[in-house]
Amino acid sequence: MFAGLIQRCEQIAMPTISLSQAADVFDERFYALPNLLDALSAIIIEMTNIGEEFLSPLERLTVMTIDYYPRYQPKPQATTCSSVIKMILALQTKPTCYKPFLTRIVNQAIIRCCSHPLKSTVEQQLEDVAPDLPEEQAKSLLAIGKTITYENYIPLWKTILNVTSLKEFD
Numbered sequence: 001m002f003a004g005l006i007q008r009c010e011q012i013a014m015p016t017i018s019l020s021q022a023a024d025v026f027d028e029r030f031y032a033l034p035n036l037l038d039a040l041s042a043i044i045i046e047m048t049n050i051g052e053e054f055l056s057p058l059e060r061l062t063v064m065t066i067d068y069y070p071r072y073q074p075k076p077q078a079t080t081c082s083s084v085i086k087m088i089l090a091l092q093t094k095p096t097c098y099k100p101f102l103t104r105i106v107n108q109a110i111i112r113c114c115s116h117p118l119k120s121t122v123e124q125q126l127e128d129v130a131p132d133l134p135e136e137q138a139k140s141l142l143a144i145g146k147t148i149t150y151e152n153y154i155p156l157w158k159t160i161l162n163v164t165s166l167k168e169f170d
Helices: 002-013 019-046 052-067 074-092 095-114 119-129 135-143 150-161
Strands: none
Touching: 002 019, 002 052, 019 052, 019 074, 052 074, 052 095, 074 095, 074 150, 095 150
16 A cells, blocks of 8 residues: 555656646646655654665655755745655654665755755856846845755755754654
8 A cells, every 4th residue: 555655656746747848747746745755754654664665766755855945935845844854754763764765865865956056156147147137136036946056955954954953843
């Protein structure tokens, strides 16, 4: 049953789409990723052990959720942080799976976060393209996620690394 649920979550989260459909599908499907992780982590806590065959899809879903973090609005960003933490804590109860899972998701997430340009590079490109653009408008373009930089992930990492101080996870 758990295998079927993971498979269904992957179908929802990873549709086969063309690039022209990607923007529309993002709005519809990727806002569901944090909720899918929440549901899976609640089930994992109740299971006695997790097979290796389940780790790979769980890793993909978790990394995908982290990858889409900057594209979310502020409230779904908070939900994303919470969902990733819940998944990590759920797998922490399974000692044989926890360390490999954590190692791989952190590795993949760091690769994805660091693959985005530096904020200064993006600002320079904005200035080159539209030199007369007011500073406030340029900042708003960066802030609303039109251009993603590695700095967009900093709140996520801070929340994950400070999880011991969050009361909701005690």
